[in-house]
Amino acid sequence: MPEKGVILQFPNSWTLRSSPFLQWRLPILTAFVLVAMVVVWSIDGCTIKSFIETRRFKQDYVPVRSNTPTKNLTETAENSTPSATNIQVNLARKPSNVTNETQFIDYRPISVQNSSGFEDFEVSTNVTKFSDFNPVSVQNSTGFSQSPLVSTNVTEVKDYRPVSAQNSSVFSRNPQVLWLSDELEPNLTANLLSRWLAPGGEPCRDSRTVQISVPGLDGGDLVKLSAGDSHEFVFQALDESGNARCLGGDYFETDLSGEAWKSRPVVKDFGNGSYSISLQVHQDFAGDYNVTIILLFRHFEGLKFSPGRFAFDKELRRIPIRFIRSETLLPELQICQKSDFNKDVWVGRWTRHGKNDDCQISNDGRYRCLAPDFPCQSPWCNGSLGLLESNGWVYSTHCSFRLFSSESAWNCLRNRWIFFWGDSNHVDTIRNMLNFVLDLPDIHSVPRRFDMNFSNPRDPSQTVRITSIFNGHWNETGNYQGLNSLQDEGFRNLLWKYFSEATVPDTVIMNSGLHDGVFWHNIRGFSHGAEYAVSFWKEVMDSVRQRGLVVPQIFYRTTVATGGYARTLAFNPNKMEAFNRVVLDKLKQAGLVSGTIDDFDMTFPWHFDNRCNDGVHYGRAPLKMKWRDGEIGHQYFVDLMLAHVLLNTLCTR
Numbered sequence: 001m002p003e004k005g006v007i008l009q010f011p012n013s014w015t016l017r018s019s020p021f022l023q024w025r026l027p028i029l030t031a032f033v034l035v036a037m038v039v040v041w042s043i044d045g046c047t048i049k050s051f052i053e054t055r056r057f058k059q060d061y062v063p064v065r066s067n068t069p070t071k072n073l074t075e076t077a078e079n080s081t082p083s084a085t086n087i088q089v090n091l092a093r094k095p096s097n098v099t100n101e102t103q104f105i106d107y108r109p110i111s112v113q114n115s116s117g118f119e120d121f122e123v124s125t126n127v128t129k130f131s132d133f134n135p136v137s138v139q140n141s142t143g144f145s146q147s148p149l150v151s152t153n154v155t156e157v158k159d160y161r162p163v164s165a166q167n168s169s170v171f172s173r174n175p176q177v178l179w180l181s182d183e184l185e186p187n188l189t190a191n192l193l194s195r196w197l198a199p200g201g202e203p204c205r206d207s208r209t210v211q212i213s214v215p216g217l218d219g220g221d222l223v224k225l226s227a228g229d230s231h232e233f234v235f236q237a238l239d240e241s242g243n244a245r246c247l248g249g250d251y252f253e254t255d256l257s258g259e260a261w262k263s264r265p266v267v268k269d270f271g272n273g274s275y276s277i278s279l280q281v282h283q284d285f286a287g288d289y290n291v292t293i294i295l296l297f298r299h300f301e302g303l304k305f306s307p308g309r310f311a312f313d314k315e316l317r318r319i320p321i322r323f324i325r326s327e328t329l330l331p332e333l334q335i336c337q338k339s340d341f342n343k344d345v346w347v348g349r350w351t352r353h354g355k356n357d358d359c360q361i362s363n364d365g366r367y368r369c370l371a372p373d374f375p376c377q378s379p380w381c382n383g384s385l386g387l388l389e390s391n392g393w394v395y396s397t398h399c400s401f402r403l404f405s406s407e408s409a410w411n412c413l414r415n416r417w418i419f420f421w422g423d424s425n426h427v428d429t430i431r432n433m434l435n436f437v438l439d440l441p442d443i444h445s446v447p448r449r450f451d452m453n454f455s456n457p458r459d460p461s462q463t464v465r466i467t468s469i470f471n472g473h474w475n476e477t478g479n480y481q482g483l484n485s486l487q488d489e490g491f492r493n494l495l496w497k498y499f500s501e502a503t504v505p506d507t508v509i510m511n512s513g514l515h516d517g518v519f520w521h522n523i524r525g526f527s528h529g530a531e532y533a534v535s536f537w538k539e540v541m542d543s544v545r546q547r548g549l550v551v552p553q554i555f556y557r558t559t560v561a562t563g564g565y566a567r568t569l570a571f572n573p574n575k576m577e578a579f580n581r582v583v584l585d586k587l588k589q590a591g592l593v594s595g596t597i598d599d600f601d602m603t604f605p606w607h608f609d610n611r612c613n614d615g616v617h618y619g620r621a622p623l624k625m626k627w628r629d630g631e632i633g634h635q636y637f638v639d640l641m642l643a644h645v646l647l648n649t650l651c652t653r
């Protein structure tokens with residue numbers, strides 16, 4: 001996150017530049033780049049001392065070309081690239097105040113090895129009893145394994161019809177099924193706490209998960225399942241002796257990926273050591289897949305203050321699965337309407353409708369792999385898929401999204417006032433929306449705090465007011481306060497100001513964010529912080545109502561799933577998912593939310609590595625440099641998708 005600090009250079013000098021960057025003469029450009037690198041470097045240096053885990057945020061950009069200083073930087077970066085052993089060393093070194101952790105309410109010393117005379121649960125010997133495996137008989141299923149994406153030639157892909165035409169008579173039991181879904185559980189915070197604090201005292205409660213058994217999927221043979229249907233497989237957490245655990249709380253990262261599909265299978269935690277994973281792909285995407293199950297944290301340990309030391313992070317399964325076309329037909333997705341945003345938890349997927357294997361990053365850091373007018377394929381999106389610069393991928397959930405042209409976006413946003421309150425991912429998204437969608441490429445960055453009018457370069461009569469207030473700290477130069485920033489009176493007054501004018505924003509888009517992951521010692525503390533934030537916003541909205549004005553709509557945009565190395569840090573996906581749900585739960589109880597935008601689900605399929613993120617941001621500005629994972633360029637389309645989803649939220653009725 002310290003690279004957020006880069007933005008700090010801009011608030012004073014930031015203006016809408018009209019002269020294109022590229023017109024600068026080369027020497028000046030070079031000098032600028034070098035100065036910029038020094039700036040990045042030094043800001044990292046000063047921010048890092050506050051939190052030891054953030055040591056690993058250093059240096060996301062490494063220049064590709066090597067002149068003298070560049071080369072040196074490259075070497076430094078390589079040296080600081082965390083190897084597995086390095087990470088452990090870093091994390092073992094406690095920051096001085098970590099001793100405080102022992103006094104946290106929720107800390108439970110676990111691993112009481114060999115605790116007492118309880119008989120071992122006779123489980124591992126016969127795991128099939130944990131299965132509700134529903135043997136999908138897969139006789140005669142050959143010929144359906146084609147992937148929906150076969151061509152490497154873009155022009156051919158355009159005409160591609162993903163559905164294989166063959167008939168299958170095997171699966172006729174479910175002509176109409178529903179899409180998998182998930183929702184917030186009632187009494188979320190209380191239940192979470194009580195499960196975390198559930199007492200041990202028996203070996204199966206005190207032991208630690210190291211392995212699982214998945215009776216329906218284990219066994220070695222290629223698993224074949226019917227496409228369209230949802231398939232739920234129960235699995236059992238096992239300790240190092242192979243005994244079944246009888247407490248839940250393990251955090252599994254799951255992935256279902258094929259050549260043209262990526263989704264996060266829903267995992268249910270039954271609280272007794274048994275879990276289930278549900279798999280479903282649409283009938284048009286029959287073909288070969290892998291289902292991957294990673295155990296990231298055991299028994300709520302990702303929620304701890306310093307979770308890094310507890311990360312398990314082992315891939316327990318990568319199982320090939322063939323989805324066979326069947327007669328099961330999922331209901332066709334519709335383009336999202338306003339009411340669709342009432343859904344709190346999204347269970348979406350990325351699908352791919354084009355591919356250019358020869359795609360090269362351009363010098364400005366962009367991936368223009370498909371023609372800008374490469375069309376969406378109904379019903380997966382509507383508009384020009386090429387604009388997303390995703391090489392054919394697009395996200396959809398219980399409904400699908402419009403991809404906006406600049407003209408349609410301006411028509412929707414004109415005369416609006418949109419207020420953002422959130423972490424630096426908002427900052428990126430706003431910049432990307434301005435650059436990519438609203439035709440304002442000269443805006444190279446936006447600061448953490450601003451209040452600006454922007455106008456349509458093609459029609460200056462169309463303007464939109466955007467206000468963005470960073471909430472990682474009450475001081476815009478600070479970090480790691482999150483919702484606690486509302487404890488600062490000056491910060492509260494700053495926010496109040498925008499809701500005390502004669503007009504107020506029509507829409508508020510907010511999240512809690514990654515900084516909360518670093519600040520709060522435990523979920524109970526965070527829950528109080530979230531309550532305070534909700535009461536603050538309720539008071540603000542009530543006062544707007546009392547003044548007879550139209551109360552802004554509030555959309556909660558969930559925090560990203562952090563990626564790659566950041567998966568084990570203070571803002572790991574386990575914690576962020578819990579925090580997202582706690583805030584959302586409280587906002588809903590207060591009647592404040594008009595809708596949810598589940599960026600956590602959107603980012604999740606891309607969070608396993610750093611190809612589409614720098615660990616904590618999915619929308620850093622395009623740049624042709626070596627990225628965090630050592631490859632050239634950062635794929636920013638996940639955040640650009642979010643920008644379009646936000647426009648769907650803002651523009652549908």
Ligand SMILES: *[C@@H]1O[C@H](CO)[C@@H](O)[C@H](O)[C@H]1NC(C)=O
Pocket residue numbers: 068069072
């Ligand atoms: C590289 O940096 C080191 C210090 O880290 C310095 O001693 C050395 O002279 C630098 N090399 C070049 C070529 O600038």
Ligand SMILES: *[C@@H]1O[C@H](CO)[C@@H](O)[C@H](O)[C@H]1NC(C)=O
Pocket residue numbers: 050095096097
């Ligand atoms: C640890 O806590 C003490 C007392 O609050 C504070 O002065 C110090 O700066 C903290 N150290 C770190 C590394 O945060």
Ligand SMILES: *[C@@H]1O[C@H](CO)[C@@H](O)[C@H](O)[C@H]1NC(C)=O
Pocket residue numbers: 097099100
């Ligand atoms: C615990 O941390 C707080 C600040 O976070 C600090 O004021 C206090 O001194 C610390 N206590 C111990 C025992 O380290």
Ligand SMILES: *[C@@H]1O[C@H](CO)[C@@H](O)[C@H](O)[C@H]1NC(C)=O
Pocket residue numbers: 113114
């Ligand atoms: C735990 O039990 C195993 C065998 O059941 C034994 O080898 C080991 O020494 C025991 N450990 C402790 C700490 O008692």
Ligand SMILES: *[C@@H]1O[C@H](CO)[C@@H](O)[C@H](O)[C@H]1NC(C)=O
Pocket residue numbers: 125126128129
């Ligand atoms: C395992 O379970 C199956 C089915 O429940 C049963 O038929 C079999 O006898 C069991 N085997 C053992 C060793 O318990």
Ligand SMILES: *[C@@H]1O[C@H](CO)[C@@H](O)[C@H](O)[C@H]1NC(C)=O
Pocket residue numbers: 152153154155156
């Ligand atoms: C791709 O399509 C173009 C135009 O149809 C054709 O000229 C070219 O040979 C094709 N390339 C490949 C690799 O098939």
Ligand SMILES: *[C@@H]1O[C@H](CO)[C@@H](O)[C@H](O)[C@H]1NC(C)=O
Pocket residue numbers: 166167
């Ligand atoms: C496939 O289905 C169509 C109509 O549903 C039918 O006319 C055709 O005979 C079937 N083909 C085979 C090979 O079963």
Ligand SMILES: *[C@@H]1O[C@H](CO)[C@@H](O)[C@H](O)[C@H]1NC(C)=O
Pocket residue numbers: 186187
């Ligand atoms: C939620 O909590 C309330 C009060 O604590 C309780 O009355 C209610 O039964 C709980 N609901 C569920 C579904 O646990």
Ligand SMILES: *[C@@H]1O[C@H](CO)[C@@H](O)[C@H](O)[C@H]1NC(C)=O
Pocket residue numbers: 270272274
């Ligand atoms: C765990 O809970 C689930 C759901 O309540 C139940 O179906 C299953 O039998 C339980 N497993 C064990 C081992 O108790």
Ligand SMILES: *[C@@H]1O[C@H](CO)[C@@H](O)[C@H](O)[C@H]1NC(C)=O
Pocket residue numbers: 257258259288289290318320
């Ligand atoms: C499944 O994973 C294996 C091993 O990583 C990989 O080689 C294969 O291409 C994957 N299959 C699919 C369909 O993604």
Ligand SMILES: *[C@@H]1O[C@H](CO)[C@@H](O)[C@H](O)[C@H]1NC(C)=O
Pocket residue numbers: 475476477478
């Ligand atoms: C914010 O922090 C900076 C640097 O620590 C400091 O110079 C500035 O005065 C602070 N601003 C406010 C409003 O506290």
Ligand SMILES: CC(=O)N[C@H]1CO[C@H](CO)[C@@H](O)[C@@H]1O
Pocket residue numbers: 139140
């Ligand atoms: C179980 C079953 O239906 N098997 C059939 C599969 O298809 C082949 C020919 O394609 C038949 O010979 C099998 O009887």
